[in-house]
Amino acid sequence: MKVMYLAIAVLALASSLASAYDPSPLQDFCVAVNGTKDGVFVNGKFCKDPKLVKAEDFFRHVEAGNTSNPLGAQVTPVFVDQLAGLNTLGISLARIDFAAKGLNPPHTHPRGTEILFVVEGSLYVGFVSSNQDGNRLFTKVLNKGDVFVFPIGLIHFQLNVGYGNAVAIAGLSSQNAGTITIADALFDANPPISSQLLSKAFQVDKKVIDYLQKQSWYGNN
Template structure:
Protein backbone atom coordinates (compact mmCIF):
# COMPACT_ATOMS: atom_id res chain seq x y z
CA UNK A 1 0.00 0.00 0.00
CA UNK A 2 1.28 3.45 -0.86
CA UNK A 3 2.03 6.12 1.72
CA UNK A 4 -0.92 8.24 0.61
CA UNK A 5 -3.25 5.29 1.04
CA UNK A 6 -1.83 4.70 4.51
CA UNK A 7 -2.62 8.27 5.49
CA UNK A 8 -6.12 7.98 4.07
CA UNK A 9 -6.76 4.77 6.03
CA UNK A 10 -5.52 6.31 9.29
CA UNK A 11 -7.68 9.39 8.73
CA UNK A 12 -10.70 7.20 7.96
CA UNK A 13 -10.23 5.16 11.15
CA UNK A 14 -9.83 8.29 13.28
CA UNK A 15 -12.97 9.78 11.75
CA UNK A 16 -14.91 6.61 12.47
CA UNK A 17 -13.72 6.60 16.07
CA UNK A 18 -14.58 10.27 16.47
CA UNK A 19 -18.05 9.59 15.12
CA UNK A 20 -18.48 6.79 17.66
CA UNK A 21 -17.45 9.01 20.54
CA UNK A 22 -19.72 11.84 19.45
CA UNK A 23 -22.73 9.55 19.13
CA UNK A 24 -22.32 8.48 22.76
CA UNK A 25 -23.71 11.77 24.07
CA UNK A 26 -26.35 14.33 23.23
CA UNK A 27 -25.63 16.33 20.05
CA UNK A 28 -24.26 19.83 20.46
CA UNK A 29 -26.79 22.60 19.74
CA UNK A 30 -26.28 24.96 16.83
CA UNK A 31 -28.22 27.80 18.44
CA UNK A 32 -28.34 29.48 21.85
CA UNK A 33 -31.35 27.41 22.95
CA UNK A 34 -34.31 25.49 21.58
CA UNK A 35 -37.08 25.64 24.18
CA UNK A 36 -39.32 22.57 23.95
CA UNK A 37 -43.04 23.04 23.43
CA UNK A 38 -46.00 20.69 23.64
CA UNK A 39 -47.01 21.50 20.09
CA UNK A 40 -47.75 18.46 17.93
CA UNK A 41 -46.98 20.08 14.62
CA UNK A 42 -44.45 22.39 13.05
CA UNK A 43 -46.83 25.31 13.61
CA UNK A 44 -45.25 25.99 17.03
CA UNK A 45 -41.71 25.60 15.83
CA UNK A 46 -39.19 23.21 14.36
CA UNK A 47 -38.71 19.59 15.43
CA UNK A 48 -35.29 19.22 17.12
CA UNK A 49 -33.93 16.30 19.16
CA UNK A 50 -37.32 14.66 19.64
CA UNK A 51 -39.26 17.81 20.53
CA UNK A 52 -40.83 20.80 18.88
CA UNK A 53 -39.19 24.10 19.75
CA UNK A 54 -40.96 27.39 20.19
CA UNK A 55 -39.98 30.56 18.40
CA UNK A 56 -36.92 31.90 20.31
CA UNK A 57 -38.52 35.34 20.47
CA UNK A 58 -41.34 33.81 22.58
CA UNK A 59 -39.02 32.24 25.18
CA UNK A 60 -39.30 33.49 28.76
CA UNK A 61 -37.23 33.06 31.94
CA UNK A 62 -39.81 30.52 33.14
CA UNK A 63 -38.68 28.16 30.37
CA UNK A 64 -35.33 27.80 32.15
CA UNK A 65 -36.63 27.64 35.73
CA UNK A 66 -37.83 25.02 38.22
CA UNK A 67 -38.49 25.45 41.94
CA UNK A 68 -38.91 22.95 44.76
CA UNK A 69 -35.57 21.14 44.77
CA UNK A 70 -35.19 22.10 48.42
CA UNK A 71 -38.23 19.96 49.26
CA UNK A 72 -37.60 16.27 49.93
CA UNK A 73 -39.72 13.50 48.46
CA UNK A 74 -41.67 10.73 50.21
CA UNK A 75 -39.38 7.75 50.85
CA UNK A 76 -42.10 5.53 52.35
CA UNK A 77 -41.91 2.84 49.67
CA UNK A 78 -40.38 -0.60 49.17
CA UNK A 79 -36.91 0.72 48.32
CA UNK A 80 -36.84 3.67 50.72
CA UNK A 81 -35.84 6.29 48.21
CA UNK A 82 -37.31 8.78 45.79
CA UNK A 83 -35.69 10.45 42.78
CA UNK A 84 -36.82 13.90 41.63
CA UNK A 85 -35.50 14.41 38.08
CA UNK A 86 -35.28 17.81 36.42
CA UNK A 87 -35.04 16.94 32.73
CA UNK A 88 -36.30 18.47 29.48
CA UNK A 89 -39.88 17.62 30.46
CA UNK A 90 -39.65 19.67 33.67
CA UNK A 91 -37.43 22.47 32.29
CA UNK A 92 -38.27 23.06 28.60
CA UNK A 93 -35.16 25.19 28.13
CA UNK A 94 -32.96 22.13 28.71
CA UNK A 95 -33.87 20.79 25.28
CA UNK A 96 -30.67 20.32 23.18
CA UNK A 97 -28.41 21.43 26.07
CA UNK A 98 -27.33 17.91 27.05
CA UNK A 99 -27.70 18.13 30.82
CA UNK A 100 -30.13 17.27 33.61
CA UNK A 101 -30.10 17.04 37.40
CA UNK A 102 -31.87 14.99 40.04
CA UNK A 103 -32.43 15.16 43.78
CA UNK A 104 -32.37 11.80 45.56
CA UNK A 105 -33.78 11.31 49.07
CA UNK A 106 -32.97 8.13 51.02
CA UNK A 107 -34.72 6.85 54.14
CA UNK A 108 -32.54 6.03 57.17
CA UNK A 109 -30.76 2.67 57.43
CA UNK A 110 -31.12 1.08 54.04
CA UNK A 111 -32.87 3.52 51.75
CA UNK A 112 -31.60 2.40 48.36
CA UNK A 113 -31.37 3.60 44.78
CA UNK A 114 -31.30 0.04 43.34
CA UNK A 115 -28.81 -1.16 40.71
CA UNK A 116 -29.61 0.57 37.41
CA UNK A 117 -28.01 2.09 34.34
CA UNK A 118 -28.31 5.34 32.41
CA UNK A 119 -27.86 4.39 28.79
CA UNK A 120 -27.22 7.96 27.63
CA UNK A 121 -25.37 9.67 30.47
CA UNK A 122 -22.46 9.74 32.87
CA UNK A 123 -23.58 10.72 36.37
CA UNK A 124 -21.75 12.77 38.99
CA UNK A 125 -23.21 12.58 42.50
CA UNK A 126 -22.63 14.92 45.45
CA UNK A 127 -23.86 14.01 48.93
CA UNK A 128 -25.60 16.85 50.77
CA UNK A 129 -26.64 14.97 53.91
CA UNK A 130 -25.95 11.57 55.45
CA UNK A 131 -23.70 8.64 54.55
CA UNK A 132 -24.06 6.56 51.40
CA UNK A 133 -22.43 3.37 50.17
CA UNK A 134 -22.17 3.75 46.39
CA UNK A 135 -20.62 1.76 43.59
CA UNK A 136 -20.55 0.69 39.96
CA UNK A 137 -19.56 -2.50 38.14
CA UNK A 138 -17.37 -2.54 35.03
CA UNK A 139 -18.17 -4.36 31.80
CA UNK A 140 -17.49 -8.07 31.16
CA UNK A 141 -15.35 -10.00 31.48
CA UNK A 142 -13.92 -8.24 34.56
CA UNK A 143 -17.18 -7.18 36.27
CA UNK A 144 -15.03 -5.26 38.75
CA UNK A 145 -16.81 -3.43 41.56
CA UNK A 146 -15.74 0.13 42.40
CA UNK A 147 -17.33 1.09 45.72
CA UNK A 148 -16.92 3.84 48.30
CA UNK A 149 -18.61 5.17 51.45
CA UNK A 150 -19.49 8.84 51.02
CA UNK A 151 -20.28 11.54 53.56
CA UNK A 152 -21.71 15.02 53.13
CA UNK A 153 -19.58 17.00 50.69
CA UNK A 154 -18.16 13.94 48.91
CA UNK A 155 -18.48 13.47 45.14
CA UNK A 156 -18.53 10.25 43.09
CA UNK A 157 -18.78 9.55 39.35
CA UNK A 158 -20.69 6.72 37.63
CA UNK A 159 -19.49 6.19 34.02
CA UNK A 160 -22.10 6.08 31.26
CA UNK A 161 -23.89 2.77 30.73
CA UNK A 162 -22.48 0.95 33.78
CA UNK A 163 -24.60 -0.64 36.52
CA UNK A 164 -24.47 1.49 39.67
CA UNK A 165 -26.27 1.93 42.99
CA UNK A 166 -26.48 3.96 46.21
CA UNK A 167 -27.56 2.91 49.71
CA UNK A 168 -28.00 4.90 52.90
CA UNK A 169 -25.92 3.29 55.67
CA UNK A 170 -26.54 6.04 58.24
CA UNK A 171 -29.03 6.36 61.08
CA UNK A 172 -30.60 9.46 59.54
CA UNK A 173 -31.99 10.32 56.14
CA UNK A 174 -29.59 11.11 53.30
CA UNK A 175 -29.86 13.55 50.41
CA UNK A 176 -27.81 13.79 47.23
CA UNK A 177 -27.79 15.73 43.98
CA UNK A 178 -26.84 14.00 40.73
CA UNK A 179 -25.95 15.78 37.48
CA UNK A 180 -26.13 13.86 34.18
CA UNK A 181 -24.76 14.85 30.79
CA UNK A 182 -27.99 14.24 28.89
CA UNK A 183 -31.27 16.12 28.83
CA UNK A 184 -32.98 12.71 29.01
CA UNK A 185 -30.47 10.20 30.45
CA UNK A 186 -32.79 7.19 30.44
CA UNK A 187 -32.96 4.64 33.26
CA UNK A 188 -33.12 0.86 33.31
CA UNK A 189 -33.60 -0.78 36.72
CA UNK A 190 -31.83 -4.12 36.44
CA UNK A 191 -34.16 -6.22 38.60
CA UNK A 192 -37.32 -4.73 37.10
CA UNK A 193 -36.08 -5.14 33.55
CA UNK A 194 -34.90 -8.74 33.94
CA UNK A 195 -37.56 -10.07 36.31
CA UNK A 196 -40.47 -7.79 35.51
CA UNK A 197 -40.46 -7.64 31.70
CA UNK A 198 -43.77 -7.79 29.83
CA UNK A 199 -44.22 -10.49 28.66
CA UNK A 200 -41.97 -12.29 31.15
CA UNK A 201 -38.65 -13.83 30.13
CA UNK A 202 -38.91 -17.63 30.12
CA UNK A 203 -37.98 -18.79 33.69
CA UNK A 204 -35.76 -21.48 32.15
CA UNK A 205 -33.56 -18.76 30.68
CA UNK A 206 -33.24 -16.87 33.98
CA UNK A 207 -32.80 -20.05 36.04
CA UNK A 208 -29.76 -20.93 33.97
CA UNK A 209 -28.41 -17.36 33.99
CA UNK A 210 -28.75 -16.91 37.77
CA UNK A 211 -28.02 -20.58 38.64
CA UNK A 212 -31.32 -20.89 40.49
CA UNK A 213 -34.16 -23.37 40.27
CA UNK A 214 -37.10 -22.51 38.04
CA UNK A 215 -39.62 -22.15 40.90
CA UNK A 216 -37.42 -19.61 42.68
CA UNK A 217 -37.15 -17.56 39.50
CA UNK A 218 -40.91 -17.74 39.01
CA UNK A 219 -41.49 -16.41 42.55
CA UNK A 220 -39.00 -13.61 41.94
CA UNK A 221 -40.87 -12.66 38.76
CA UNK A 222 -44.14 -12.52 40.69
CA UNK A 223 -42.59 -10.37 43.42
CA UNK A 224 -41.22 -7.95 40.83
CA UNK A 225 -44.80 -7.18 39.74
CA UNK A 226 -45.70 -5.90 43.20
CA UNK A 227 -46.08 -2.09 43.22
CA UNK A 228 -43.59 0.12 45.03
CA UNK A 229 -45.71 1.31 48.00
Protein backbone atom coordinates (compact mmCIF):
# COMPACT_ATOMS: atom_id res chain seq x y z
CA MET A 1 0.00 0.00 0.00
CA LYS A 2 2.83 2.39 0.90
CA VAL A 3 4.45 1.69 -2.47
CA MET A 4 1.21 2.57 -4.24
CA TYR A 5 0.89 5.85 -2.32
CA LEU A 6 4.52 6.68 -3.14
CA ALA A 7 3.91 6.01 -6.82
CA ILE A 8 0.84 8.26 -6.79
CA ALA A 9 2.85 11.00 -5.08
CA VAL A 10 5.64 10.76 -7.67
CA LEU A 11 3.14 10.94 -10.53
CA ALA A 12 1.46 13.95 -8.94
CA LEU A 13 4.81 15.68 -8.56
CA ALA A 14 5.74 14.93 -12.17
CA SER A 15 2.41 16.31 -13.29
CA SER A 16 2.89 19.52 -11.30
CA LEU A 17 6.41 19.97 -12.70
CA ALA A 18 5.19 19.43 -16.24
CA SER A 19 2.58 22.17 -15.81
CA ALA A 20 5.23 24.57 -14.49
CA TYR A 21 6.05 25.50 -18.10
CA ASP A 22 3.76 26.69 -20.89
CA PRO A 23 0.55 24.63 -20.54
CA SER A 24 -0.89 22.53 -23.31
CA PRO A 25 -3.74 24.56 -24.82
CA LEU A 26 -7.27 23.23 -24.55
CA GLN A 27 -8.51 25.45 -27.37
CA ASP A 28 -7.44 26.13 -30.97
CA PHE A 29 -5.87 29.45 -30.06
CA CYS A 30 -5.78 32.18 -27.44
CA VAL A 31 -4.62 35.37 -29.15
CA ALA A 32 -3.18 37.70 -26.52
CA VAL A 33 -4.78 41.08 -25.85
CA ASN A 34 -3.87 43.80 -23.35
CA GLY A 35 -7.44 44.65 -22.41
CA THR A 36 -9.41 42.82 -19.73
CA LYS A 37 -12.95 43.30 -21.01
CA ASP A 38 -14.53 39.92 -21.70
CA GLY A 39 -11.05 38.37 -21.54
CA VAL A 40 -9.76 35.19 -19.93
CA PHE A 41 -6.38 35.41 -18.20
CA VAL A 42 -4.16 32.57 -19.50
CA ASN A 43 -0.43 32.27 -18.76
CA GLY A 44 0.22 35.98 -18.38
CA LYS A 45 -2.08 37.22 -21.15
CA PHE A 46 -5.77 37.78 -21.77
CA CYS A 47 -7.36 35.97 -24.71
CA LYS A 48 -9.06 37.85 -27.50
CA ASP A 49 -12.65 36.90 -28.24
CA PRO A 50 -12.26 34.06 -30.81
CA LYS A 51 -14.86 35.71 -33.03
CA LEU A 52 -12.56 38.73 -33.38
CA VAL A 53 -9.40 36.75 -34.23
CA LYS A 54 -7.96 37.30 -37.72
CA ALA A 55 -5.06 35.97 -39.78
CA GLU A 56 -2.90 38.98 -38.90
CA ASP A 57 -2.85 37.79 -35.27
CA PHE A 58 -0.66 34.88 -36.41
CA PHE A 59 1.61 36.82 -38.78
CA ARG A 60 4.76 38.91 -38.39
CA HIS A 61 7.46 40.01 -40.82
CA VAL A 62 10.98 39.95 -39.37
CA GLU A 63 13.62 42.31 -40.74
CA ALA A 64 17.38 41.83 -40.39
CA GLY A 65 18.69 43.16 -37.09
CA ASN A 66 21.00 46.18 -36.84
CA THR A 67 24.45 44.86 -35.93
CA SER A 68 26.03 48.32 -35.58
CA ASN A 69 26.47 47.98 -31.83
CA PRO A 70 29.33 47.10 -29.43
CA LEU A 71 28.61 43.37 -29.70
CA GLY A 72 28.22 43.25 -33.46
CA ALA A 73 25.08 41.15 -33.16
CA GLN A 74 21.36 41.70 -32.77
CA VAL A 75 18.62 39.37 -31.57
CA THR A 76 15.14 40.04 -32.97
CA PRO A 77 12.66 38.10 -30.83
CA VAL A 78 9.31 36.80 -32.00
CA PHE A 79 7.84 36.02 -28.60
CA VAL A 80 4.23 36.41 -27.50
CA ASP A 81 4.75 40.15 -26.98
CA GLN A 82 5.64 40.50 -30.66
CA LEU A 83 3.21 37.90 -32.05
CA ALA A 84 0.00 37.64 -30.05
CA GLY A 85 -1.09 34.39 -31.72
CA LEU A 86 1.69 32.53 -29.91
CA ASN A 87 -0.15 32.82 -26.59
CA THR A 88 -0.52 29.37 -24.88
CA LEU A 89 1.14 27.54 -27.79
CA GLY A 90 4.45 26.99 -26.00
CA ILE A 91 6.77 28.02 -28.84
CA SER A 92 8.55 31.12 -30.12
CA LEU A 93 11.60 32.04 -32.16
CA ALA A 94 14.22 34.71 -32.69
CA ARG A 95 16.33 35.85 -35.61
CA ILE A 96 19.98 36.51 -34.74
CA ASP A 97 22.11 38.65 -37.07
CA PHE A 98 25.89 38.78 -36.71
CA ALA A 99 28.43 41.14 -38.23
CA ALA A 100 31.93 39.73 -38.73
CA LYS A 101 33.18 38.60 -35.28
CA GLY A 102 29.81 39.51 -33.78
CA LEU A 103 28.85 37.97 -30.45
CA ASN A 104 25.61 36.94 -28.80
CA PRO A 105 27.10 36.98 -25.27
CA PRO A 106 26.67 34.36 -22.54
CA HIS A 107 23.04 34.29 -21.44
CA THR A 108 20.30 31.94 -20.31
CA HIS A 109 16.64 31.33 -21.12
CA PRO A 110 15.05 30.39 -17.77
CA ARG A 111 11.82 29.12 -19.31
CA GLY A 112 12.80 27.44 -22.55
CA THR A 113 15.15 25.13 -24.45
CA GLU A 114 16.64 26.66 -27.60
CA ILE A 115 17.36 24.97 -30.93
CA LEU A 116 19.55 27.00 -33.29
CA PHE A 117 19.59 26.71 -37.10
CA VAL A 118 22.36 28.46 -39.04
CA VAL A 119 21.01 30.15 -42.15
CA GLU A 120 24.27 31.76 -43.27
CA GLY A 121 27.87 31.92 -42.06
CA SER A 122 29.90 30.08 -39.43
CA LEU A 123 29.24 30.26 -35.69
CA TYR A 124 31.20 29.02 -32.69
CA VAL A 125 28.51 28.05 -30.18
CA GLY A 126 28.42 26.40 -26.80
CA PHE A 127 26.80 25.94 -23.43
CA VAL A 128 27.98 25.17 -19.89
CA SER A 129 26.35 22.44 -17.82
CA SER A 130 25.22 23.05 -14.24
CA ASN A 131 27.37 22.75 -11.11
CA GLN A 132 25.83 19.30 -10.58
CA ASP A 133 27.36 18.15 -13.88
CA GLY A 134 30.75 19.74 -13.27
CA ASN A 135 30.24 22.95 -15.33
CA ARG A 136 31.30 21.11 -18.48
CA LEU A 137 31.65 23.19 -21.65
CA PHE A 138 30.07 21.81 -24.84
CA THR A 139 31.10 23.64 -28.03
CA LYS A 140 30.82 23.24 -31.77
CA VAL A 141 31.55 25.26 -34.90
CA LEU A 142 28.36 25.41 -36.96
CA ASN A 143 28.06 26.14 -40.66
CA LYS A 144 25.12 26.82 -42.96
CA GLY A 145 22.44 24.18 -42.43
CA ASP A 146 23.73 23.00 -39.05
CA VAL A 147 21.58 22.70 -35.93
CA PHE A 148 22.53 22.86 -32.24
CA VAL A 149 20.49 22.59 -29.02
CA PHE A 150 20.94 24.62 -25.82
CA PRO A 151 19.14 22.95 -22.87
CA ILE A 152 16.73 25.01 -20.80
CA GLY A 153 18.28 27.35 -18.25
CA LEU A 154 21.94 26.72 -19.12
CA ILE A 155 24.40 29.50 -19.99
CA HIS A 156 25.14 29.57 -23.72
CA PHE A 157 26.60 31.83 -26.44
CA GLN A 158 27.20 32.24 -30.17
CA LEU A 159 30.20 33.92 -31.87
CA ASN A 160 30.59 34.61 -35.57
CA VAL A 161 33.94 33.05 -36.56
CA GLY A 162 33.48 33.56 -40.30
CA TYR A 163 34.78 36.43 -42.41
CA GLY A 164 31.37 37.80 -43.35
CA ASN A 165 27.94 38.26 -41.84
CA ALA A 166 26.03 35.36 -40.29
CA VAL A 167 22.35 34.70 -39.66
CA ALA A 168 20.69 32.12 -37.42
CA ILE A 169 17.14 31.27 -36.39
CA ALA A 170 16.51 30.15 -32.81
CA GLY A 171 13.39 28.16 -31.90
CA LEU A 172 12.37 28.11 -28.23
CA SER A 173 10.08 25.81 -26.27
CA SER A 174 8.13 28.65 -24.65
CA GLN A 175 5.99 31.53 -25.83
CA ASN A 176 8.22 33.73 -23.66
CA ALA A 177 11.45 31.94 -22.75
CA GLY A 178 12.97 35.00 -21.07
CA THR A 179 16.57 36.11 -21.42
CA ILE A 180 19.18 36.78 -18.72
CA THR A 181 22.43 38.18 -20.13
CA ILE A 182 25.04 37.26 -17.53
CA ALA A 183 27.29 40.34 -17.66
CA ASP A 184 24.32 42.73 -17.75
CA ALA A 185 22.61 41.01 -14.84
CA LEU A 186 25.70 41.07 -12.63
CA PHE A 187 27.34 44.38 -13.49
CA ASP A 188 24.37 46.50 -14.55
CA ALA A 189 21.75 45.43 -12.00
CA ASN A 190 19.34 48.10 -10.76
CA PRO A 191 20.10 48.90 -7.99
CA PRO A 192 23.72 47.71 -8.28
CA ILE A 193 24.87 44.52 -6.60
CA SER A 194 27.38 45.22 -3.84
CA SER A 195 30.85 45.51 -5.38
CA GLN A 196 32.25 43.92 -2.22
CA LEU A 197 30.00 40.91 -2.79
CA LEU A 198 31.00 40.60 -6.45
CA SER A 199 34.67 41.10 -5.59
CA LYS A 200 34.53 38.13 -3.24
CA ALA A 201 32.44 36.03 -5.64
CA PHE A 202 34.86 36.53 -8.54
CA GLN A 203 37.96 36.61 -6.30
CA VAL A 204 39.28 39.82 -7.86
CA ASP A 205 40.17 43.23 -6.50
CA LYS A 206 37.22 45.51 -5.79
CA LYS A 207 38.66 48.03 -8.29
CA VAL A 208 38.04 45.52 -11.07
CA ILE A 209 34.36 45.26 -10.10
CA ASP A 210 34.07 49.05 -9.77
CA TYR A 211 35.46 49.37 -13.29
CA LEU A 212 33.05 46.80 -14.70
CA GLN A 213 30.05 48.42 -13.03
CA LYS A 214 30.92 51.77 -14.61
CA GLN A 215 30.86 50.36 -18.13
CA SER A 216 27.93 50.81 -20.52
CA TRP A 217 26.54 47.31 -20.95
CA TYR A 218 24.72 46.77 -24.22
CA GLY A 219 21.85 44.33 -24.29
CA ASN A 220 21.34 42.92 -27.80
CA ASN A 221 18.19 40.96 -26.90
